Amino acid sequence: SMLYPSMMFRLNNIDPVKAGEAWRTIPALMEKAEAAGEHRFPRKAAIVRPQRSQIEWRVNFTQLARPDGAAINGLEADDLTRGEIEGRRQVVEAFNFLRTVPGFENSYIVDLPPQLGIRETRRVIGGHMLSGEDVLGCGSFDDSIGVNGWPIESHVAGDVIFTFPPIPQSRGFNELPYRMLVPEGIDNLLVAGRCASMTHDGQSAARVSGACFAMGEAAGTAAALALDGNASPRHIDVGTLQSRLRHHGAFIGRDQVVPEGL
Ligand SMILES: Cc1cc2nc3c(=O)[nH]c(=O)nc-3n(C[C@H](O)[C@H](O)[C@H](O)COP(=O)(O)OP(=O)(O)OC[C@H]3O[C@@H](n4cnc5c(N)ncnc54)[C@H](O)[C@@H]3O)c2cc1C
Known part of the structure; x- marks a missing residue:
C-alpha cells in the first residue's frame, strides 16, 4: 500500500491567545471526542499548525482510502474522484470537530486545495534508490x-x-x-x-x-x-x-x- 493521500485545508479567524498551543492538545481532544462517540476520525496524528499570521492555521487531518481500506491510488481516475469527494466530506467533519476546540469557535474554512494531495505514486529507478x-x-x-x-x-x-x-x-x-x-x-x-x-x-x-x-x-x-x-x-x-x-x-x-x- 502506498502512502495515503490527504485533503489539506486552511482555517481563519482563530483566536491565537485562546488557541495557544492547541497543536499539542488537539490529539488528546480527538481521543476524548472519539471515546464519547461524538466524532470519528480517519486517522490519529492530526497536524494542525498556526501560519505566519496566527489567526490562520493549516490543517492536515484527513486520510483517503479505497472501500477495501487500501490507500487511494493516485494513478487511477476512479480513485482520484473518490478521493476528491470523500476528502471534502472529511474536511467538513474535521471542521465540525475543530470548532469545538477553544479558540476555534468562530473559525471558518479559507480554502481547500484544487486537487487532492498525493504523496506517492511512480518513481524512476536510478543508479541508487534512497532507502x-x-x-x-x-x-x-x-x-x-x-x-x-x-x-x-x-x-x-x-x-x-x-x-x-x-x-x-x-x-x-x-x-x-x-x-x-x-x-x-x-x-x-x-x-x-x-x-x-x-x-x-x-x-x-x-x-x-x-x-x-x-x-x-x-x-x-x-x-x-x-x-x-x-x-x-x-x-x-x-x-x-x-x-x-x-x-x-x-x-x-x-x-x-x-x-x-x-
Ligand atoms: C497532503 C500533503 C501534505 C504535505 N505536507 C508537507 C509538509 O508539511 N512539509 C513538506 O515539506 N512537505 C509536505 N508534503 C510533501 C511535498 O509537498 C511534496 O512531496 C513536494 O512538494 C513534491 O515536490 P515535487 O517538485 O516533486 O512536485 P510538485 O511540488 O507537485 O511540483 C510538480 C509541478 O509540476 C507541475 N506539472 C505537472 N505536470 C506538468 C506538465 N505537464 N507541464 C508543466 N508542469 C507540470 C505541477 O503543476 C507542479 O507545480 C506534503 C504532501 C502532501 C500530498
Whole structure:
C-alpha cells in the first residue's frame, strides 16, 4: 500500500491567545471526542499548525482510502474522484470537530486545495534508490548533491508514524546522491522531487519540500553542465556539479561545516 493521500485545508479567524498551543492538545481532544462517540476520525496524528499570521492555521487531518481500506491510488481516475469527494466530506467533519476546540469557535474554512494531495505514486529507478536505511543511518554518498533532514513519515492506515534517526547520537540527516536523479533506462533525462529514485520508505522521508528543493537545484545545475560540456547527464563531472552547488550556497553534506540550526 502506498502512502495515503490527504485533503489539506486552511482555517481563519482563530483566536491565537485562546488557541495557544492547541497543536499539542488537539490529539488528546480527538481521543476524548472519539471515546464519547461524538466524532470519528480517519486517522490519529492530526497536524494542525498556526501560519505566519496566527489567526490562520493549516490543517492536515484527513486520510483517503479505497472501500477495501487500501490507500487511494493516485494513478487511477476512479480513485482520484473518490478521493476528491470523500476528502471534502472529511474536511467538513474535521471542521465540525475543530470548532469545538477553544479558540476555534468562530473559525471558518479559507480554502481547500484544487486537487487532492498525493504523496506517492511512480518513481524512476536510478543508479541508487534512497532507502529507509539510508535515512535512518544518515547515509553518506560521494556524489551527494544535497541533504534530507526529514524522518521516515509513514502514512499508514489510520495513523501517521514518524521514525527518526537516533539523535543526538547521529547527525540526523542523510545525503542525497546524484544517482537518484539519473534514470537507469533512459538518457538525457533528470528526475527531481518525489518521483526520484527512492524506495517506499526512503520516499516517505525525502519527498518533503526541503529535499525536493535540493534535488531540483541539483537537476537544473546538472542540466546546464551537461549542455555546456555536450555530455549526457549521466556523464557530467559530479565534482564540478558539487562545487557549483556549493558556490551557490547549497549545503551538500560531505566535508562542509553544518549550518547553524540544522
Ligand atoms: C497532503 C500533503 C501534505 C504535505 N505536507 C508537507 C509538509 O508539511 N512539509 C513538506 O515539506 N512537505 C509536505 N508534503 C510533501 C511535498 O509537498 C511534496 O512531496 C513536494 O512538494 C513534491 O515536490 P515535487 O517538485 O516533486 O512536485 P510538485 O511540488 O507537485 O511540483 C510538480 C509541478 O509540476 C507541475 N506539472 C505537472 N505536470 C506538468 C506538465 N505537464 N507541464 C508543466 N508542469 C507540470 C505541477 O503543476 C507542479 O507545480 C506534503 C504532501 C502532501 C500530498
